Amino acid sequence: MKNFEFHNPTKIVFGADTVAKLSKLVPETARVLILYGGASAEKTGTLAEVRSALGNRTVQEFGGIEPNPSYETLMRAVEQVRREKLDFLLAVGGGSVIDGTKFVAAAALYAGEPWEIAERGGANIKQALPFGTVLTLPATGSEMNAGSVITKKATHAKLAFHSTLVYPQFSILDPRKTFTLPVSQVANGLVDAFVHTTEQYLTYPAQARVQDRFAEGLLQTLVDIAPTAIDTPDDYDTRANLMWTATLALNGLIGAGVPQDWATHMIGHELTALYDIDHARTLALVLPALLDVQREPKRAKLLQFGERVWNITSGSDDERIDAAIARTRAFFEGLGIPTRLSAYALGQDAVEAVLKQLEAHGMTALGEHRDIDLARSRRILEAAL
Amino acid sequence: MKNFEFHNPTKIVFGADTVAKLSKLVPETARVLILYGGASAEKTGTLAEVRSALGNRTVQEFGGIEPNPSYETLMRAVEQVRREKLDFLLAVGGGSVIDGTKFVAAAALYAGEPWEIAERGGANIKQALPFGTVLTLPATGSEMNAGSVITKKATHAKLAFHSTLVYPQFSILDPRKTFTLPVSQVANGLVDAFVHTTEQYLTYPAQARVQDRFAEGLLQTLVDIAPTAIDTPDDYDTRANLMWTATLALNGLIGAGVPQDWATHMIGHELTALYDIDHARTLALVLPALLDVQREPKRAKLLQFGERVWNITSGSDDERIDAAIARTRAFFEGLGIPTRLSAYALGQDAVEAVLKQLEAHGMTALGEHRDIDLARSRRILEAAL
Incomplete structure (x- = not known):
């Protein structure tokens, strides 16, 4: 066996009817940005559940994160986070939304041009916003790891980055959220x-x-x-x-x-x-x-x-x-x-x-x-x- | 499958020659108490390795934690921690030493009579000192969980307690430390x-x-x-x-x-x-x-x-x-x-x-x-x- 380090601090909250636990998992005073992908998050009622669980917290939303999340799209979320002084991210979706949220978490606090994060594989991440996830598509494992893959449309470059600073604080895994998947x-x-x-x-x-x-x-x-x-x-x-x-x-x-x-x-x-x-x-x-x-x-x-x-x-x-x-x-x-x-x-x-x-x-x-x-x-x- | 929560924040550092990593894992300013069991920790050279890795930090030691660690013995360690204002514990041993260290970590900051921690199963733990472990005996799993079993000799009572506050911050697992085990x-x-x-x-x-x-x-x-x-x-x-x-x-x-x-x-x-x-x-x-x-x-x-x-x-x-x-x-x-x-x-x-x-x-x-x-x-x- 090779030497290794294993440290995975993400809290998993697994099971039916667990989205409501957001009310305890997200800090009371957080200024939250919910990030999601397409229309299904709304149609299935998941976004409504999430909003309800977040109660009276300040909540904004950013939809439209595409499969193979793009730098171009995510930078608009970064601007929103900075402009609105949001301090907690909540990914609602599958691996693309979660990967994209990891990029936003790091990029929002990054001093240089954020694409450098992907170019350097994450080695230059010094801090990141805290975030959690509500998983709706089982596939990538992004909900319990510190990796992300981002695509720059302009150059067709698809690059991965890793940082222990982008482990989700928590991930909610409700298997019923997958019933409506194609x-x-x-x-x-x-x-x-x-x-x-x-x-x-x-x-x-x-x-x-x-x-x-x-x-x-x-x-x-x-x-x-x-x-x-x-x-x-x-x-x-x-x-x-x-x-x-x-x-x-x-x-x-x-x-x-x-x-x-x-x-x-x-x-x-x-x-x-x-x-x-x-x-x-x-x-x-x-x-x-x-x-x-x-x-x-x-x-x-x-x-x-x-x-x-x-x-x-x-x-x-x-x-x-x-x-x-x-x-x-x-x-x-x-x-x-x-x-x-x-x-x-x-x-x-x-x-x-x-x-x-x-x-x-x-x-x-x-x-x-x-x-x-x-x-x-x-x-x-x-x-x- | 039943609903569950899974959250295990212990960092595992696994492999040959990993004890030296204590120099980075223990805070520079920590006032450390090393807790261990019998004479083997000294004889095998493990304690010397640990002391060397801790360098110039303030370090005290507490030996003699027995198999099925006793409240009576551990309370002497609690007194030492309080008297000497120690703020970081390091268990060097197997499950008994680690279980005992968990009790000391919680008892040192507990306002009442510490045996109540065992009697209440840990529900009354509100804070605990941070601690790490150097595992020398693979068996109990205590190095990566939040449970402990303590015995009160006076009454032959052996009670378990649990608290998320007593997860080790890190555990060093060097398989070579087991070569000398009976x-x-x-x-x-x-x-x-x-x-x-x-x-x-x-x-x-x-x-x-x-x-x-x-x-x-x-x-x-x-x-x-x-x-x-x-x-x-x-x-x-x-x-x-x-x-x-x-x-x-x-x-x-x-x-x-x-x-x-x-x-x-x-x-x-x-x-x-x-x-x-x-x-x-x-x-x-x-x-x-x-x-x-x-x-x-x-x-x-x-x-x-x-x-x-x-x-x-x-x-x-x-x-x-x-x-x-x-x-x-x-x-x-x-x-x-x-x-x-x-x-x-x-x-x-x-x-x-x-x-x-x-x-x-x-x-x-x-x-x-x-x-x-x-x-x-x-x-x-x-x-x-």
Whole structure:
């Protein structure tokens, strides 16, 4: 096991009818900005619940944070926070709204040009406004971590930043808030949580038995609940398991003390920035191809993954690895999520365009061994055609 | 899944050579009291390492905290803290030292008679001194939770208290600190972590799939590492897995959103208070007997436990439950830990004495269904003869 530090101060408030607890979680004297995405937050009644729980506090709102939240949009929220002297942020939505809120929390108190926060990966964050979240879409884990991904529309740049100063103070997870989600977003969430887990698990053996068991437990759970999560939107327990699984997939726990990959994410980010493909859907494009190309460095863990997650115990090692990758691909496709670039009418031109972006962003040594250079990214992308 | 709150603010610093990080973790201006147990902390060099890392800070020491830390001993530490105006505590040891430090942290700032803290279960703690820990014995999980168990020698009372104010600020977990432990303490640690897990897992199905998988992962890991943990004291990775497993077994994670039992602990506490049997050893006495007596209310989970932890898949339901309990009993016995009261020369008299204590302490409705009354506790104790 590698040395590690684990410190996750976010308070999780989980369960039915928990939005009302905002009345105790947000300081009485706070000047609050509620941040949200599209019209669904209003339509579903969640915003009304939130307003009611906040009672007599000073509350303003900022809607319109888009999927893959943009610097351009978020800077308008930063201006509102500064102008109105707001001092507490409340994200109501999914990973995009929460990621965007993290940026606003840091940018509002940042002395320079806030895009520098993304450019420096968050290392230059010295302070941030406190904030909480009301999660409505289980997928990214942003509700219990200190990471964020922001896109600059002007340059198609999609950059991640991290800082311990942007952990949410609290996150409210009410599984019933997911009942009204479109099926496609639930499918995206299942894939997102699955790939977050594999990025921290499918590397090489590191004698981290608990982390392996926990990662396998999350993957098994996602596979087990997927059919009901898709077919029965109001099955409370299934949605509760999805919500808690997605949170635990990226809260630092399964990644503590183990090697990590994240190449699937880095390549996927370029596909989103260039072609506006949903984040999770880019992961489904890249992961099966990457596992195939990286089968040698990942051999031992791919065999373990096959046996413990997919119950694949017969055949040669390569046959078992083939079967594990095929089962993973079939899992994504079964959710209605394509695993081939051709499904988006993308071909060799896209491969070249993505490679150019990876080079421009310095993504030339990805993966747990830093062995995914541009040549190997090319092989991965071509295997995804 | 039940509604839950999960909030664990303890920072874990895990790995080889991490004691030196105390120099950054403890405030520069702190007036520190180091609390420890017996002579081993000095002999192994751990105290010297701690002193060195604390540098020029004002540091005092308080040794002699015994297993099952006593109110009588701890009150001397409280007096020292108050007299010397110390403001930061550092526990160096295992669960007893850490539990004791939690009591000192709260008692030093408590206006009334500090034993009231134990009597009220911690509900009357309004403030506590900040403290950190250097863990040397993986077992209790006290390094990452807010619970403590204190014994009053005068009355043989062993009482637990909880308060979010007594989470350690940080805990340093260096697996190498366990290399010099006596085999019996390692065996105790394996059993303690195992039973902490079963207390939160072997109840009834609650549609908490992730918590089940995580609990099973901890149990599987303990079973897998036990032989090497016992036979090869300096196997770093094995001890690292033991240490991290024991911490995760009782940090609130696997218990979030699920029913819990804790009857094994409550009955075990009386055995320790009356006969001075090591805490973990009392759990090994009670658990197999309790699972047998409670096989009806626990039927579904016992079958799941048998299948997922012990790979028991054939036979009638009752045969599989018998086999799961037998495997659990054999696991404890294989570690050199008896599962029968007769091994301690205790018989029917002890049963009567424990029942009297349970009644005196109001422990008359134990277990996840509150159905373990004195009559059922009698059946459990008699099944352990």
